[in-house]
Amino acid sequence: MSVLSIRDLHAKAGDTQILNGINLTVRSGEVHAVMGPNGAGKSTLSAAIMGKTGYTITRGGVTLDDVDIASLPTWKRALAGLHLVMQYPTEIPGVGIDELLNEALAERGSNQDQLEERIANEAARIGLDEALIHRAVNVDFSGGEKKRNETLQLAMLDPRIVVLDELDSGLDIDALRDCARRVEDLTNERKLGVLVITHYSRIFSDLKPNFVHILAKGRIVASGGPELADQLERDGYDAFTG
Amino acid sequence: MSALSEFVLPTAEQELWRYSRIDELDLGSFTPGSFTTTVSADGSIVSRDSRLALGDVSVETPDVFEQMHVQQTSSGPIRDNHVRIGTARGQVVAEPVLVTHHIDESGLMCFPSLEIDAAENSELTVVERFTSSGDPHSLLVPMVRIHAAQSARISYVSINELGRRCWLLGYQRAIGERDSNIATSTISLGGDYSRLRAGVRLAGQGASARQVALYFADGTQMHDFRTLQDHAAPRTRSDLLFKGAVKDQAKSVYTGLIKIRENADKSEAFQTNRNLTLSSGAWAESVPNLEIETNDVKCSHASTVGPVDDEQRFYLESRGIRPEVAERLVVFGFFADVINRLPSAAQPDALRNKVGKKLLGDNGVQV
Numbered sequence: 001m002s003v004l005s006i007r008d009l010h011a012k013a014g015d016t017q018i019l020n021g022i023n024l025t026v027r028s029g030e031v032h033a034v035m036g037p038n039g040a041g042k043s044t045l046s047a048a049i050m051g052k053t054g055y056t057i058t059r060g061g062v063t064l065d066d067v068d069i070a071s072l073p074t075w076k077r078a079l080a081g082l083h084l085v086m087q088y089p090t091e092i093p094g095v096g097i098d099e100l101l102n103e104a105l106a107e108r109g110s111n112q113d114q115l116e117e118r119i120a121n122e123a124a125r126i127g128l129d130e131a132l133i134h135r136a137v138n139v140d141f142s143g144g145e146k147k148r149n150e151t152l153q154l155a156m157l158d159p160r161i162v163v164l165d166e167l168d169s170g171l172d173i174d175a176l177r178d179c180a181r182r183v184e185d186l187t188n189e190r191k192l193g194v195l196v197i198t199h200y201s202r203i204f205s206d207l208k209p210n211f212v213h214i215l216a217k218g219r220i221v222a223s224g225g226p227e228l229a230d231q232l233e234r235d236g237y238d239a240f241t242g
Numbered sequence: 243m244s245a246l247s248e249f250v251l252p253t254a255e256q257e258l259w260r261y262s263r264i265d266e267l268d269l270g271s272f273t274p275g276s277f278t279t280t281v282s283a284d285g286s287i288v289s290r291d292s293r294l295a296l297g298d299v300s301v302e303t304p305d306v307f308e309q310m311h312v313q314q315t316s317s318g319p320i321r322d323n324h325v326r327i328g329t330a331r332g333q334v335v336a337e338p339v340l341v342t343h344h345i346d347e348s349g350l351m352c353f354p355s356l357e358i359d360a361a362e363n364s365e366l367t368v369v370e371r372f373t374s375s376g377d378p379h380s381l382l383v384p385m386v387r388i389h390a391a392q393s394a395r396i397s398y399v400s401i402n403e404l405g406r407r408c409w410l411l412g413y414q415r416a417i418g419e420r421d422s423n424i425a426t427s428t429i430s431l432g433g434d435y436s437r438l439r440a441g442v443r444l445a446g447q448g449a450s451a452r453q454v455a456l457y458f459a460d461g462t463q464m465h466d467f468r469t470l471q472d473h474a475a476p477r478t479r480s481d482l483l484f485k486g487a488v489k490d491q492a493k494s495v496y497t498g499l500i501k502i503r504e505n506a507d508k509s510e511a512f513q514t515n516r517n518l519t520l521s522s523g524a525w526a527e528s529v530p531n532l533e534i535e536t537n538d539v540k541c542s543h544a545s546t547v548g549p550v551d552d553e554q555r556f557y558l559e560s561r562g563i564r565p566e567v568a569e570r571l572v573v574f575g576f577f578a579d580v581i582n583r584l585p586s587a588a589q590p591d592a593l594r595n596k597v598g599k600k601l602l603g604d605n606g607v608q609v
Contacts, residue, residue, distance in 0.1 A: 075560075075562050079562045090551075090554055095571045100563070153561065
């Protein structure tokens, strides 16, 4: 059982204060959705949790099973069991997906036996063309291929908690369904804890949230069950941010 | 032998020597001397005579060091360091020919001289390697003259692994006749100041050239490249890809010119130079140029200078990869397209190791 605990998180993007006191607790096997309009602080939340350069935590903190995540460099946050699926996955010329996974698993001291085969199986499961495994990460990938690749890496690296930053942007409906279902399966098979950051509720048909939180102006302004997403769908963000 | 002191050295004020370290050169501290040249092939294709004059392979006005090279290699004992590799019509040389120049003394001025003369429809690969031992402070002024007759195919690899006190002022002069194919690969890792002037002239219809270079300067090294893709016949094609990294206080310069002459219609020319600056104290300059005298051509050039991309770094680190491994992956990835274009004779795996050592800060200083 793992717990990601975000307490009174204040953060800046550059010099601009964006997050003004976020409190969230994500446990193994739970799916939490953080929904918010543009400019609410969704991307800053994921960047601050993962420690991206240019984002500073100014107050409060983040812990994963009592490890003070916020004090660690990005790579150690990942080794502690945290993972970020990116909204715009970066292209890395000349570095193969298999090469990346090889290094990332080596850092974890993981068993590398039959790595190629395991990657191929995972690729088949997520519907990523096996030929892409040896190709440079995200270079010339379609939107769907990028998100399938993100999901493949998530499954291979087997973190305890994942932050999905707008998994539903820039890909077609079939790819979204495949990715969302794979994450849903991971919550059942491996008790993965999930923080879904999203603007829209369409991802929820395949990845069912246990909790929904509404983010506005850098604060959680409402929390509830899945019915909160329905209410949002009906009334729009204005009802919460007004 | 006439005195080298008669030559007037250029200054960094001149365009061809802009950004260079030529002003630091004290020619008086070097005297012409001998060094070791070994060749792997036998007398069937290798000889000591010379049949290619500079004027046969280049129409550019020779600069002072080319003149010096020609003067010093036209007579005297230094001819021992001249190698001619010539093929017969239709001959395919299966094994790469290895030419190694080795220097172990300070205060020398050396003129390694190589000519590669491929007869009609013949094919060969030549690897020329520059090495040293004992960390000598010497000056090398090598020149390779390359002639590809009709439909000949030449792959030439130059590897600079000189010690860190050597100066290298090198020249590659190549000419390709009708439907010939010239590929040059330049690997520059060594030297204090290492400069290369490389020109390819596509003189016959349908001739093509591919030029690649990989350079990595660290410490206080400087690598300096001046290239010319000279299209002098219709339907000729050239493709240049030079990629380099600079680290610590190292510097690099690339200036390149694509010249499409009036009669070279339906030609294609590409030129790409990319540079990674791995330390804040490192510096790289890149200046691409086009000179096109006819309309019906396809040309492109691209040039970049910059550090490792923060987004790429963050992406890899977010997967749990430590910063130094992330940097190594990005740098190897950056060089991947150059390394993939190298012939196997250039030993790409060994090269990868050497690049890895430079990244780790093992600067290979000989003691």
